[in-house]
Amino acid sequence: MCGIAGIVYRDGSRAPDRVGLQRMSQSMAHRGPDGNGLFVQPGVGLAHTRLSIIDLGGGAQPMSVLGGTVTITFNGEIYNYKELRQDLIKSGHRFRTESDTEVILRLYLSVGEDFVSELNGMFAFAIWDSRDRKLVVARDRLGEKPLYYSIGGNGMLFASEIKAIKSYDDSSYTLCPRALDDYLAYGYVPEPRSIYQEIAKLPPATIGVWSAGEFRTKEYWTCNGDIVEYSRQDAAEEFEALLLDSMRLRLRSDVPVGAFLSGGMDSSIIAWAASSVYPDQLNTYTIGFAEASHDESADAEFTAKALGTRHTTRHVDGISLDHLPELVRQYDEPFADPSTVPTFLVTREASRDLKVCLSGDAGDELFGGYPQYLWEPLERTFGRLPVGIRRALLGVPLALLPEHVKGIGWLKRLRCSGAERFQRKIGIFPPEVRERLTPVEQREYIDYQATILHEYFELEPDEIRARQIADRETWLSGDILVKVDRSSMAHSLEVRTPFLDHRIVEFAHRLPQALKINGAEQKVLLREVARNVLPSEVLDRPKKGFGMPLRDWFRGKYRSFVEDRLISKDCALRGLLDVEGVRQVVEAHTRGQRDFSDQIWALLWLEEWARNES
Numbered sequence: 001m002c003g004i005a006g007i008v009y010r011d012g013s014r015a016p017d018r019v020g021l022q023r024m025s026q027s028m029a030h031r032g033p034d035g036n037g038l039f040v041q042p043g044v045g046l047a048h049t050r051l052s053i054i055d056l057g058g059g060a061q062p063m064s065v066l067g068g069t070v071t072i073t074f075n076g077e078i079y080n081y082k083e084l085r086q087d088l089i090k091s092g093h094r095f096r097t098e099s100d101t102e103v104i105l106r107l108y109l110s111v112g113e114d115f116v117s118e119l120n121g122m123f124a125f126a127i128w129d130s131r132d133r134k135l136v137v138a139r140d141r142l143g144e145k146p147l148y149y150s151i152g153g154n155g156m157l158f159a160s161e162i163k164a165i166k167s168y169d170d171s172s173y174t175l176c177p178r179a180l181d182d183y184l185a186y187g188y189v190p191e192p193r194s195i196y197q198e199i200a201k202l203p204p205a206t207i208g209v210w211s212a213g214e215f216r217t218k219e220y221w222t223c224n225g226d227i228v229e230y231s232r233q234d235a236a237e238e239f240e241a242l243l244l245d246s247m248r249l250r251l252r253s254d255v256p257v258g259a260f261l262s263g264g265m266d267s268s269i270i271a272w273a274a275s276s277v278y279p280d281q282l283n284t285y286t287i288g289f290a291e292a293s294h295d296e297s298a299d300a301e302f303t304a305k306a307l308g309t310r311h312t313t314r315h316v317d318g319i320s321l322d323h324l325p326e327l328v329r330q331y332d333e334p335f336a337d338p339s340t341v342p343t344f345l346v347t348r349e350a351s352r353d354l355k356v357c358l359s360g361d362a363g364d365e366l367f368g369g370y371p372q373y374l375w376e377p378l379e380r381t382f383g384r385l386p387v388g389i390r391r392a393l394l395g396v397p398l399a400l401l402p403e404h405v406k407g408i409g410w411l412k413r414l415r416c417s418g419a420e421r422f423q424r425k426i427g428i429f430p431p432e433v434r435e436r437l438t439p440v441e442q443r444e445y446i447d448y449q450a451t452i453l454h455e456y457f458e459l460e461p462d463e464i465r466a467r468q469i470a471d472r473e474t475w476l477s478g479d480i481l482v483k484v485d486r487s488s489m490a491h492s493l494e495v496r497t498p499f500l501d502h503r504i505v506e507f508a509h510r511l512p513q514a515l516k517i518n519g520a521e522q523k524v525l526l527r528e529v530a531r532n533v534l535p536s537e538v539l540d541r542p543k544k545g546f547g548m549p550l551r552d553w554f555r556g557k558y559r560s561f562v563e564d565r566l567i568s569k570d571c572a573l574r575g576l577l578d579v580e581g582v583r584q585v586v587e588a589h590t591r592g593q594r595d596f597s598d599q600i601w602a603l604l605w606l607e608e609w610a611r612n613e614s
Contacts, residue, residue, distance in 0.1 A: 002061070003028030003489075004073040004147075005159035006046040006126055007168065008135045010213040014154075016045030017169065024164040025049045031075070031160060031489045037062055039071050044128050044135065048073040051492055053356060054081075056254050059099035069130045070109065074101050075160055076123030076145045077496065079249035084118065108136070116207050116220050120249060120501065124202075126158060134211040141221045141502045142362075143191075143204030143477030146485060149215075150199045156210050162199055162332035173198050175613075177445040180334075180576065182452075184437060187336030187428045187602055190452050190478045195333040195609075204477050221502070223472070228510045235515050236528045239507060243529075246501035247273040250358065257496075258283040259358040260346065261311070263299025265523065265530055265538055266360035266369075270498055271307055272533045274358055281310045285357065287346045288315040291549065294342065299541055306535045314349040319548050321558060321604075328608040330490050336428055336602035337479050338548050343487040351491035361480055362499040365472045366508040367523045368516030372425050373464055418457035422467055423450035426475065428602045436581035465513060472505070550597035555590055562586060562600055565607050572610035573603065 005024035007016050018040060025036050025047040032049035039046040039062035048061040054077070064071040078084070081100035084107055089095070093106045100121075107115045108127055113136060122144035127136040137158060139147050149158040150165050159165045166173060173196040179189045189195050191203040202208055205221040230238070251257055251274065259271045261284040275282045284304050288297035297313045304311035323341050331340075350357050364370050416424065424430045429437065431448045438446060453470050460466035481497075488495045498504075508516075515525045530539055554562050566573065567583045582603060589596035 002051055002075040003031030003049040003160045003164070004047070004075045004124065004126060005157075005164045005168075006044070006073060006128075006135075007155060007157050008044045008128070008210050009155040011154070012043035012133060014043055016040050016043075018045070020168040021045045021047045023167040024159055027164045027167045028159070028161055030492060033492050035060055039064070039073070039128070041128075041130065043133070044130075046071060046073040046126060046128060051355065051494060053077065053253055053255055053494060054098070054100050058097035059101055061101060063097075063099075063101050063105065065102070065105050065109070070105060071128045071130075072101060072105050072125055074104060074123065074125040076121055076125070076140065077250075077494070078103060078119050078121040078123065079252060079501075080120040082252070113207060113209065114220070120503075122496070122500070124160065132211065134209055136207065136209050137202060138207040138220075139202045139204055141205045141223075142481065142500050142505065144481050144485065144497065144500060146482070147202040148194060148199055149202060149208075151215055152198065155213075156215060162194060162196070163329075165199055171198075175576070177442050178447075180442075181434060181438070181445050181447055183334045183336070183606070184429045184434045184602070185423060185427050185431075185447065185450070186452075186474075186478070187598075188478045188482065189333055190474055223502075223505055223509050225506065225510050227512050229512060230515060232515065232525070232528050235511065235525055236532075239504070239525060240529055242501065242504050242507055243269070243273050243498060244277060246498045246504055247277045247358075249501070250496045250498050251277055253356050255355045256283065257356045257358065258285050258350070258354045259309075260284075260350070260360070261286050261300045261304055261309070262360070263296040263301075263303055263538070264360070264541065265526060265534070266363035266499075267300075268303045268307075268360075268534050268538050269363075269526060269530055270358050270360045271303070271309060273498065275307050275309060281308065283354070284309040284311045285350050285354070286311070286313045287342075287349055288313050289319060289342070290315070291319060294319070294548075299538075303535065303538055312353070314352075316345050316349065319345070321553075321561070324604065324608055328605060328612060331482075331486050334602070334606045334609050335479075335482065335486075336598070336605055337483055338550055338598065338601050340483055340487065341548055343483055344490065347488045347493050347495070348491045351488075351493040354493065356494045356496065357488075359484065359495050359497050360499065361484060361497050362476060362505075363523065363526060365468065365476045365480075366499060366505060367511075367526050368468060368513075369523045370471065373467060373517055373522065374520065375425070418463065418466070419450040419453035419470075420448075422453055422457070422470065426471075428599055433581070433585075436584070437577045438581075439578050462513065464517065468516070469509075550601055551589075551595050554597055554600050555592065559590055562590070562604065566600070566603055571607065572614055573607050575614075576606070576610055577603075 021038050028049050032051040034052040035050040037048050046062045062071050062073045078100040081103040085103050088106050116138045123140045124145040124147040146160055148162050157165045176197045179193045179195045182189050191201040194201055205219055206217050207220050208217040259274050261267050261271050271284050286297050286300035289295045327340055434446055456470040457466045484495050518524050566586055585596050585599055588594045
C-alpha cells in the first residue's frame with residue numbers, strides 16, 4: 001500500500017514546486033515507509049511513497065513506460081495482475097518488472113480509459129499521458145482506497161490524504177457548512193464532499209480525466225441486476241467457489257500474509273478460506289482487551305485451534321481516549337465512529353509482525369448482519385399507513401413527551417418514511433437536534449430529508465433491501481473502509497478484504513432476501529457455509545461490540561473531560577455550533593436521561609478537529 005499525490009497545471013509550461021511535492025509525500029510517509037519518488041515535467045508533478053508488497057525490487061514509483069511519456073503513481077493492489085499480464089504478453093507487450101503497477105500502465109496503453117473495468121483490486125491511481133497532455137485518475141469499485149482532489153485557478157491537486165493537498169503550498173481551505181451538517185447527520189462526510197469547500201473526494205467506481213484545463217468524471221461500474229432465486233445449497237456452493245477464488249487472488253504477495261481473527265463468524269470464514277487456499281500454515285492474529293465486554297481472544301483461540309492456524313494473541317493494556325488527538329490528525333476530517341480506537345490498536349499490534357492482513361469486513365453490509373434490519377418489518381407494518389395518519393396518531397404523545405425521554409427517537413422514526421426513517425436509525429443527530437445545534441445563520445444548510453439516501457429508497461420498493469443497498473453504497477465506503485484504511489496505513493499495514501471482490505458483491509446483490517435475513521436469523525447464507533466448515537460454537541456466539549464503553553465513561557471517569565472540552569468558555573466548537581444545544585446533549589447524557597454517548601463522541605472529535613484548525 002502507498003501514498004500518492006500530484007499536481008497538474010492549466011499552464012502546461014509551468015514548473016511544479018519540487019519542494020511542495022516532497023512535502024506532500026513526507027506528510028504521508030506512514031502510508032509507504034519503504035521508498036519515495038517524484039516525477040516532474042513542465043505542467044505536471046507526481047509524488048509517491050511506497051509500501052513494498054509486490055516486486056520488492058522492481059516496483060518503484062512513479063513508474064514510466066514509452067520513454068517516460070506515460071507515467072503512473074499508484075496506491076493499492078491489482079489482484080488479477082498475473083492473468084492480465086499474461087494476456088498482455090500474448091498481445092505483444094514486453095514487461096521489465098514483475099509488478100502490478102506496470103500491468104496497469106500497459107493495460108491502459110492497450111485498452112484506453114475503459115481499462116479500469118478489467119481490474120480486480122483495491123486502488124487509487126493517477127496516470128499522466130504526455131502524448132495527449134491528460135491526467136487520468138481512478139478509484140476502485142467499493143472505495144477501499146481514497147483519492148482527494150482540489151481544483152483551483154491554477155490547476156488540480158490530488159492526493160491519498162487531505163493533509164497532503166494542504167501541505168503543497170500556503171493556500172487556505174474553508175469549512176464546508178453542508179459537509180458539517182452531513183457529519184452531524186451520519187458521523188462522517190459522504191462523497192463527493194469533504195469537510196473543506198475546496199477539496200472533494202473522487203467517488204468509488206469513478207474515473208476522472210483532466211484535459212485542456214477541464215475535469216470530467218464518469219462511473220465505470222454499478223452493482224445492479226435482478227434477484228435470482230437460489231436454493232440454499234446452490235447459493236452456498238456458488239458463494240464458496242467465489243470466496244475461494246477471491247482468496248486465491250488476495251493471497252498473492254511477496255511478503256507474508258496473515259489474517260485477523262476475532263472469533264466471530266465473518267473473520268472465521270475468512271480464516272477458513274485462507275487456510276484452504278494457503279499452501280502453508282496460516283498465521284492468524286487476535287488482539288485481547290482488558291475490558292471483558294470487548295475481548296474475544298478466547299473465542300478466537302478456540303477457532304484458530306479448530307482450523308489449525310498458527311495463532312498469536314497480543315494483549316493491549318486498555319482502551320482510552322488518549323489516542324483521540326493522534327486519530328484526529330490521521331483522519332484529517334471529523335469522523336465519529338467510536339471503533340476507530342480499537343481498530344487503531346489492532347492494526348498497530350498486527351503491524352509489528354506483518355505487512356499484509358486479511359479482514360472479514362463487509363459481511364454485515366453484503367449479507368444482512370446489522371441489527372437495524374430486524375426492526376424494519378415492524379416499522380414497515382406501521383409505515384403502510386399514510387404519512388398523514390402516522391403523524392396524526394403520534395403527534396399528541398410526541399408533543400407531550402420531553403425530548404430526553406427514552407424511546408422517543410423510535411417514536412419519531414415511526415412518523416417518517418424511507419430515507420428519513422433510516423437516517424434517524426443509523427445516524428448521529430436527527431434533523432430537529434441538528435437544528436438546535438446549528439447557529440441560525442447556518443440552518444439553511446441542514447438536510448432535513450436525508451437526501452443522500454433518497455435514491456436508494458426511490459429505486460428499491462423493498463425497504464429492507466433498500467437499507468442494505470444504502471449501507472453498502474454509503475456507510476461501507478464512507479465509514480468502514482475509511483476506518484480500515486486510515487488505521488492500517490497509520491502503521492504501514494495493508495489490509496485486504498476478500499468479501500469485497502466485486503464478483504462477490506454482485507452475487508450478494510442478486511441474492512433473495514430469505515438467504516440474508518429469514519425471520520430473526522441474519523446472514524443466512526454465511527451461516528449455511530459456516531455450518532460445513534466451522535465449529536458450531538462459532539455460529540452461536542453473541543456479537544460483541546468492537547468499540548468503547550462510552551456510555552459509562554461519559555457519566556463516570558471522563559465526565560469532567562467531556563464538560564471541560566464541550567461546554568467550557570474556551571471550547572473551539574463555539575465557532576461552529578450553538579453551545580447551548582451542545583450543553584443540552586451533554587447534560588441529558590450525564591444525568592442518565594438519554595444515552596447520547598455516540599453523539600458526545602462525535603462532538604469530542606469535532607472539538608479536537610476544530611482545535612487543530614485554529
